[in-house]
Amino acid sequence: MKTLQDIENQIIRLTTSIEVNYPELYKSLDESPITIPSSSHPQMTISIMEDYLETLKQMLKQYTKTHNKQ
16 A cells, blocks of 8 residues: 555656656646645645646646657
8 A cells, every 4th residue: 555655755756757857847737726725734645645646647648648758
């Protein structure tokens, strides 16, 4: 079973990779509604973080598909 720390580490590695390899995509990550919490003290659960990780993966997949980068 993945821990919250494992998922956070995957998110960090993926966002770092996006920042280095796809800076134009990285700029748009701050604008993604999924990154904006709806409360002032959001609770970060494993499920929420897994969803966020999957969203990042899908964004990168779609971006590389439409921009011919692999």
